[in-house]
Amino acid sequence: xxxxxxxxxxxxxxxxxxxxxxxxxxxxxxxxxxxxxxxxxxxxxxxxxxxxxxxxxxxxxxxxxxxxxxxxxxxxxxxxxxxxxxxxxxxxxxxxxxxxxxxxxxxxxxxxxxxxxxxxxxxxxxxxxxxxxxxxxxxxxxxxxxxxxxxxxxxxxxxxxxxxxxxxxxxxxxxxxxxxxxxxxxxxxxxxxxxxxxxxxxxxxxxxxxxxxxxxxxxxxxxxxxxxxxxxxxxxxxxxxxxxxxxxxxxxxxxxxxxxxxxxxxxxxxxxxxxxxxxxxxxxxxxxxxxxxxxxxxxxxxx
Numbered sequence: 001x002x003x004x005x006x007x008x009x010x011x012x013x014x015x016x017x018x019x020x021x022x023x024x025x026x027x028x029x030x031x032x033x034x035x036x037x038x039x040x041x042x043x044x045x046x047x048x049x050x051x052x053x054x055x056x057x058x059x060x061x062x063x064x065x066x067x068x069x070x071x072x073x074x075x076x077x078x079x080x081x082x083x084x085x086x087x088x089x090x091x092x093x094x095x096x097x098x099x100x101x102x103x104x105x106x107x108x109x110x111x112x113x114x115x116x117x118x119x120x121x122x123x124x125x126x127x128x129x130x131x132x133x134x135x136x137x138x139x140x141x142x143x144x145x146x147x148x149x150x151x152x153x154x155x156x157x158x159x160x161x162x163x164x165x166x167x168x169x170x171x172x173x174x175x176x177x178x179x180x181x182x183x184x185x186x187x188x189x190x191x192x193x194x195x196x197x198x199x200x201x202x203x204x205x206x207x208x209x210x211x212x213x214x215x216x217x218x219x220x221x222x223x224x225x226x227x228x229x230x231x232x233x234x235x236x237x238x239x240x241x242x243x244x245x246x247x248x249x250x251x252x253x254x255x256x257x258x259x260x261x262x263x264x265x266x267x268x269x270x271x272x273x274x275x276x277x278x279x280x281x282x283x284x285x286x287x288x289x290x291x292x293x294x295x296x297x298x299x300x301x302x303x
Contacts, residue, residue, distance in 0.1 A: 018096075018134050023061030025097035026051055028070065032085035032094075033218055035205060042071060042079040068093060086213070101217040103129050104139060111148070111159055121156045146248035172250050177294040179242055180227060181287035183234035184278075191233040191278055199226055200275050207268045211261060219264065226271055230278070230290075267293075 027042065030050055042065075047058045062079045065071035070093055072082045083089045106129065110116045126136050140157065143149045148160045183189065206214070206222055214222070224247045231239045270293050277286040 018132065019057075019138070020060050020064040021093070021096045022100065022138065023053075023057050024064035024068065024070070025093045025095070027058070027061045027065060028085050028090050028093045029097050029215070029218060031081060032090075033202070033214075033222065035201070036081055036085060038081050038084050040081050041077055042081060044078065065093065097217075098215055100135070100139065101215050103131065103135075104142070105216055107139070107143070116159065118161075119152065119156055119158050147245065148249060168249070172246055173294060176227075176243070176246055176250075177291055179239055180231055180294060181291040183231045183236070183239045184283050184287040184290060186234040186236065186239075189234050189283060191230065193279070195229060195233075196275055196279050199229055200272065202226075203268050203271050203275070207265060207272075211264060211268075223267070230274075 027047055030047065031040075031042070042062060044055045044058050044062070047053075047061075048055050051058070062071055066073065066079065070081070070083050070090060071079045074080055085094075107116070107125075122133070122136055122140070125131065125140075126133065129136075131139070140149065144151070149157050150160070152158050202222065203226065206219075211219065228240060228243055228247070231243050234240075270289070274286060274289050274293065277289060
């Protein structure tokens with residue numbers, strides 16, 4: 001084996017290890033958002049659906065959690081949590097997610113503030129943000145999937161023009177203020193009591209102190225999940241897909257205003273009020289509440 005081959009093998013092994021740690025962190029972060037406890041099952045397909053991944057990387061993450069003593073395999077149950085996601089033992093696994101999230105936020109802020117050119121190279125980004133190639137590739141894959149960067153035909157990457165357009169945020173919110181109330185008054189709209197109870201429980205956990213422990217990404221995900229579950233009640237996949245697309249771009253604007261934790265709490269309380277109205281099937285009133293909720297100035301990312 002040549003020195004070059006050996007170096008490539010070490011690099012590949014390091015990248016695989018980083019990937020496993022990142023996946024383990026994503027699973028633990030999800031478990032924390034879900035309020036899971038030690039002994040709860042980590043079901044591969046549910047994790048894959050929630051994280052928008054295939055089952056193969058989920059297994060890689062679960063094995064990394066097992067190696068760290070945070071999960072264990074049990075006969076006829078698959079993997080279960082061995083430690084609470086909020087425990088000190090879980091913090092190292094969550095650290096990789098926090099680092100990735102922080103770099104993501106920094107890139108988003110630099111793009112919005114026009115501190116980055118429209119066209120960039122991977123070498124420039126690695127140097128600027130002190131990232132390994134594997135770390136950068138995961139971030140670029142994520143950003144590309146969200147639709148605000150695309151690979152150039154020959155070399156490098158290009159940020160979407162709409163990202164830095166000052167009108168994009170206003171247009172984004174105006175679009176949501178149309179489709180989300182409209183979904184609620186669609187014939188056949190319904191939310192099961194089980195869905196309402198799950199959403200209420202998660203919002204209450206955020207309001208009762210979890211907000212202070214959540215990363216920016218987790219806060220944003222909580223808000224997106226809430227609105228996407230409600231629009232899903234229309235039974236029309238076009239509503240849901242449109243909102244998901246809008247949310248992927250909205251993330252950039254929302255991240256700039258997450259310092260306003262009081263504003264976030266207000267948004268959560270509005271979510272809870274909306275659930276109360278939806279639970280009694282007062283859909284016209286719920287649509288009006290949703291419209292008012294979305295027409296407020298975007299002072300926090302939970303709207």
